[in-house]
Amino acid sequence: MNPKTQNKIAIGTLYGVAGLVVLILLALLGYILVSGLPQLSWHFLTAPAKAFLAGGGVGVQLYNSFYLLLLAMLISFPIALGAAIYLYEYARDNWVTTTIRTAIEILSSLPSVVVGLFGFLFFVVKLRLGFSILSGAFALTFFNLPLLTRSIEDSLRTIDLSQREGGLALGLSRWETITRVILPAAVPSILTGVILSAGRVFGEAAALIYTAGQSAPALDFTDWNPFNISSPLNPMRPAETLAVHIWKINSEGIMPDAKAISSGSSAVLVLAILLFNFAARYLGKRLYKRLTSA
Amino acid sequence: MKTTQQLERQLKRHSKAAKLEIWGKVVSFSALLLIVAVVVGIIGFVASKGIATFTSNHVSLWDFLTEKKWNPGITDANGKPEVGALPMIVGSFLITILSAVVATPFAIGTAVFMNEISPNKGAKILQPVTELLVGIPSVVYGFIGLSVVVPATRAIFGGSGFGILSGTCVLFVMILPTVTSMSVDALRSVPRYYREASLALGATQWQTIYKVVLRAATPGLMTAVVFGMARAFGEALAVQMVIGNAALMPGSLVDPAATLTSVLTTGIGNTVMGSLQNNALWSLALVLLLMSLVFNLIIRLIGRKGRLQ
Amino acid sequence: MFVSNDVSNTETMQERHIVQPRDAQHPIVLSTEELHVFYGKKEAIYEGDLQFARNQITALIGPSGSGKSTYLRSLNRMNDRIATVTGRIMYRGVDINQPAIDVYEMRRRVGMVFQRPNPFAKSIYDNIAFALRLRGTTDKHELDEIVETSLKQAALWNQVKDDLNKSALALSGGQAQRLCIARAIAVKPDILLLDEPASALDPVSTSQLEDTLLELKKQYTIIIVTHNMQQAGRISEYTAFFNQGRVLEYDTTSHIFTNPQVQITSDYVSGNFG
Numbered sequence: 001m002n003p004k005t006q007n008k009i010a011i012g013t014l015y016g017v018a019g020l021v022v023l024i025l026l027a028l029l030g031y032i033l034v035s036g037l038p039q040l041s042w043h044f045l046t047a048p049a050k051a052f053l054a055g056g057g058v059g060v061q062l063y064n065s066f067y068l069l070l071l072a073m074l075i076s077f078p079i080a081l082g083a084a085i086y087l088y089e090y091a092r093d094n095w096v097t098t099t100i101r102t103a104i105e106i107l108s109s110l111p112s113v114v115v116g117l118f119g120f121l122f123f124v125v126k127l128r129l130g131f132s133i134l135s136g137a138f139a140l141t142f143f144n145l146p147l148l149t150r151s152i153e154d155s156l157r158t159i160d161l162s163q164r165e166g167g168l169a170l171g172l173s174r175w176e177t178i179t180r181v182i183l184p185a186a187v188p189s190i191l192t193g194v195i196l197s198a199g200r201v202f203g204e205a206a207a208l209i210y211t212a213g214q215s216a217p218a219l220d221f222t223d224w225n226p227f228n229i230s231s232p233l234n235p236m237r238p239a240e241t242l243a244v245h246i247w248k249i250n251s252e253g254i255m256p257d258a259k260a261i262s263s264g265s266s267a268v269l270v271l272a273i274l275l276f277n278f279a280a281r282y283l284g285k286r287l288y289k290r291l292t293s294a
Numbered sequence: 295m296k297t298t299q300q301l302e303r304q305l306k307r308h309s310k311a312a313k314l315e316i317w318g319k320v321v322s323f324s325a326l327l328l329i330v331a332v333v334v335g336i337i338g339f340v341a342s343k344g345i346a347t348f349t350s351n352h353v354s355l356w357d358f359l360t361e362k363k364w365n366p367g368i369t370d371a372n373g374k375p376e377v378g379a380l381p382m383i384v385g386s387f388l389i390t391i392l393s394a395v396v397a398t399p400f401a402i403g404t405a406v407f408m409n410e411i412s413p414n415k416g417a418k419i420l421q422p423v424t425e426l427l428v429g430i431p432s433v434v435y436g437f438i439g440l441s442v443v444v445p446a447t448r449a450i451f452g453g454s455g456f457g458i459l460s461g462t463c464v465l466f467v468m469i470l471p472t473v474t475s476m477s478v479d480a481l482r483s484v485p486r487y488y489r490e491a492s493l494a495l496g497a498t499q500w501q502t503i504y505k506v507v508l509r510a511a512t513p514g515l516m517t518a519v520v521f522g523m524a525r526a527f528g529e530a531l532a533v534q535m536v537i538g539n540a541a542l543m544p545g546s547l548v549d550p551a552a553t554l555t556s557v558l559t560t561g562i563g564n565t566v567m568g569s570l571q572n573n574a575l576w577s578l579a580l581v582l583l584l585m586s587l588v589f590n591l592i593i594r595l596i597g598r599k600g601r602l603q
Numbered sequence: 604m605f606v607s608n609d610v611s612n613t614e615t616m617q618e619r620h621i622v623q624p625r626d627a628q629h630p631i632v633l634s635t636e637e638l639h640v641f642y643g644k645k646e647a648i649y650e651g652d653l654q655f656a657r658n659q660i661t662a663l664i665g666p667s668g669s670g671k672s673t674y675l676r677s678l679n680r681m682n683d684r685i686a687t688v689t690g691r692i693m694y695r696g697v698d699i700n701q702p703a704i705d706v707y708e709m710r711r712r713v714g715m716v717f718q719r720p721n722p723f724a725k726s727i728y729d730n731i732a733f734a735l736r737l738r739g740t741t742d743k744h745e746l747d748e749i750v751e752t753s754l755k756q757a758a759l760w761n762q763v764k765d766d767l768n769k770s771a772l773a774l775s776g777g778q779a780q781r782l783c784i785a786r787a788i789a790v791k792p793d794i795l796l797l798d799e800p801a802s803a804l805d806p807v808s809t810s811q812l813e814d815t816l817l818e819l820k821k822q823y824t825i826i827i828v829t830h831n832m833q834q835a836g837r838i839s840e841y842t843a844f845f846n847q848g849r850v851l852e853y854d855t856t857s858h859i860f861t862n863p864q865v866q867i868t869s870d871y872v873s874g875n876f877g
């Protein structure tokens with residue numbers, strides 16, 4: 001076959017493949033939104049779930065998802081920040097650093113179900129935290145740490161070496177230079193990374209089913225005393241999240257409108273991720289402009 | 295020379311900056327150590343639990359890896375517990391390999407299209423779509439598998455619709471965006487002048503892509519595929535929802551089967567800590583963990599080889 | 604102390620010619636003794652002992668890669684983590700190259716301005732004020748005053764006095780470099796090191812910068828690396844010529860430019876060099 005014809009056929013095939021992939025991906029997205037969006041209503045988003053009857057909502061699960069996300073981020077951000085600072089700013093290129101980097105890489109490649117099982121073993125059973133928000137938040141933290149660390153490290157990398165030298169030349173320690181010069185300059189990019197990782201954490205379920213648990217006791221949204229069992233703030237209560245809810249009702253199959261609820265919940269998850277994505281881009285750009293504009 | 299001594303004293307005073315420097319190093323290094331401790335903790339715990347099956351319950355490792363009956367609560371005619379994990383191991387590898395085999399041509403084809411043939415359309419449509427889909431939670435993939443793929447399989451092949459085939463379909467779509475976007479990165483790292491040199495020699499675009507670009511990007515593309523496989527192998531819920539969860543050797547692609555992850559998700563809540571049933575599950579988790587280390591190693595080896603070239 | 608290293612050559616030209624400054628009005632404030640700098644195993648400076656006179660401008664010239672930056676950065680130990688520096692760096696009688704020295708305190712006295720302007724991603728005001736705040740100057744009036752005088756000394760005040768709260772990243776190259784100078788002098792150093800500060804600037808900004816330096820030398824001892832020979836001739840009292848990790852010639856600038864004693868220096872300053 002002559003090269004010209006071959007070329008035409010090959011390029012045509014590639015068009016076909018790419019077209020097919022677009023079709024699959026759009027169909028997927030379309031399916032989620034088309035089947036899910038009609039389910040969304042104020043009632044659906046706020047009402048508690050019903051186990052055996054139709055017409056329940058996902059209010060508690062939605063709230064749990066956000067609360068867990070918040071806690072997980074509060075725990076993992078400072079750790080990831082410190083680790084990234086050490087790795088990028090202080091660590092020398094030697095075998096210790098290489099080993100530590102390998103360990104972090106391994107953590108990021110562990111299946112989330114393994115992380116969840118460890119959380120179950122360690123927090124739920126050993127530390128007797130039970131199925132609780134706290135156990136879940138720790139499991140999510142483990143799941144989140146390696147990625148967040150890497151993303152913050154990448155953010156630090158975007159700040160020029162000359163900025164660090166500028167700080168040192170003024171007689172500042174490296175720590176002061178990092179915290180007063182480098183981090184403020186890296187905020188837009190760090191924030192983008194944090195929000196994107198929040199999207200991943202928000203949809204995680206496998207790490208949670210045996211840590212935060214699979215039940216969502218009703219919450220009393222007028223009771224903000226974190227020591228009361230029905231208080232939304234109580235970190236010791238079991239807390240099924242939206243993602244876990246989808247898995248749970250589909251595995252048990254006792255809820256009559258499981259499919260509708262799942263569709264709606266899937267749409268909420270996907271919309272939330274979309275929102276996180278846009279927010280990350282928008283805020284990152286906005287902040288960067290503020291930092292550099294006259 | 296009093297002033298010199300004074301100056302020397304001033305210059306040798308441990309300044310606030312020096313104290314902050316030590317503090318900063320200690321704090322940031324502690325954070326790093328904490329992460330390392332987590333990794334060591336996870337591996338240590340899972341390993342110690344996972345080998346209990348062999349050390350305290352005296353199951354033979356060989357039986358575990360080769361026997362086909364999984365029923366840790368029951369002992370067979372010889373009085374040995376039935377802890378043959380082969381069906382799950384086969385199930386996990388089967389869906390991983392199948393989904394990678396299906397996803398690879400699509401992912402690389404799409405990446406080539408995005409990067410080489412139509413960078414414009416690639417950037418406008420495909421890039422944002424793949425980036426978004428990379429972030430879609432796996433339970434959503436599982437749910438769609440359950441409500442679309444399983445019924446479709448049932449309609450076409452009969453049976454329950456649950457099985458390896460459905461699992462493969464779900465994983466294929468799930469790893470497709472990841473593998474695609476990593477492949478795009480791999481292609482992007484091929485220097486522009488490679489292409490220009492090849493085109494200038496009179497090669498067609500396809501020859502350039504096939505002989506120059508793909509070849510130069512091979513390590514990166516392989517990394518992308520292995521990464522996708524690692525993700526498929528470790529995925530729990532999406533697979534568990536569509537595979538049927540029957541711990542049997544899969545007779546065909548449309549029979550209910552099980553994977554390491556699916557048995558783990560369904561089983562761990564129903565067993566008592568410390569019992570053989572429970573330990574056997576931890577052994578599955580250990581296999582999962584070891585496999586993820588192996589994938590990690592493969593990715594490293596590819597990376598090293600890529601650098602050497 | 605007169606150090607002249609007259610290793611005679613077969614030709615009339617010498618191999619090295621070092622005349623350290625001796626001027627009662629401008630005593631030596633900084634000098635290096637037996638300084639050696641290594642990048643790993645590679646020795647980047649192996650013969651480069653100089654003495655610097657107070658309130659004078661000393662220029663370091665030489666082909667690129669000859670070790671000027673390496674030498675300059677060793678003076679306030681900016682190379683600490685990058686290179687191994689042995690020997691003594693005597694600052695007003697104190698060896699600042701010993702481990703017991705607090706480098707942060709030392710760098711407040713020996714400040715530095717870099718080749719590429721590196722303003723921080725902060726407002727113009729904060730670029731100057733923030734290092735002072737970190738060291739305990741919190742009084743608003745005092746800060747205002749230091750910011751103003753520093754900017755005036757750096758000849759930037761008139762251009763930015765109404766925009767002090769705007770981002771420093773929006774300044775032009777020449778303005779940014781003068782902000783960096785203002786930032787460096789705000790902490791009231793004794794010695795100012797500048798590494799090719801004008802190489803990224805246009806001719807007009809360069810000439811403004813030179814005027815600024817001539818003004819600043821009344822208060823500071825200035826050591827400047829430059830690849831621009833005219834610049835060295837215009838502003839400096841003393842010039843050192845570096846080549847391949849050695850100082851080949853050191854003398855008053857007028858001597859170096861009108862009557863060099865070393866062949867390579869002569870070739871370099873007359874432009875007949877690589």
Ligand SMILES: Nc1ncnc2c1ncn2[C@@H]1O[C@H](COP(=O)(O)OP(=O)(O)O)[C@@H](O)[C@H]1O
Pocket residue numbers: 642647665666667668669670671672673674685
């Ligand atoms: N960070 C570094 N690591 C290793 N070698 C370096 C480094 N910086 C400079 N060098 C080497 O030291 C020598 C002197 O460089 P430098 O001081 O930058 O010269 P100049 O400023 O005169 O152009 C050069 O050979 C250069 O390659």
Ligand SMILES: [Mg+2]
Pocket residue numbers: 671672673
């Ligand atoms: Mg230089």
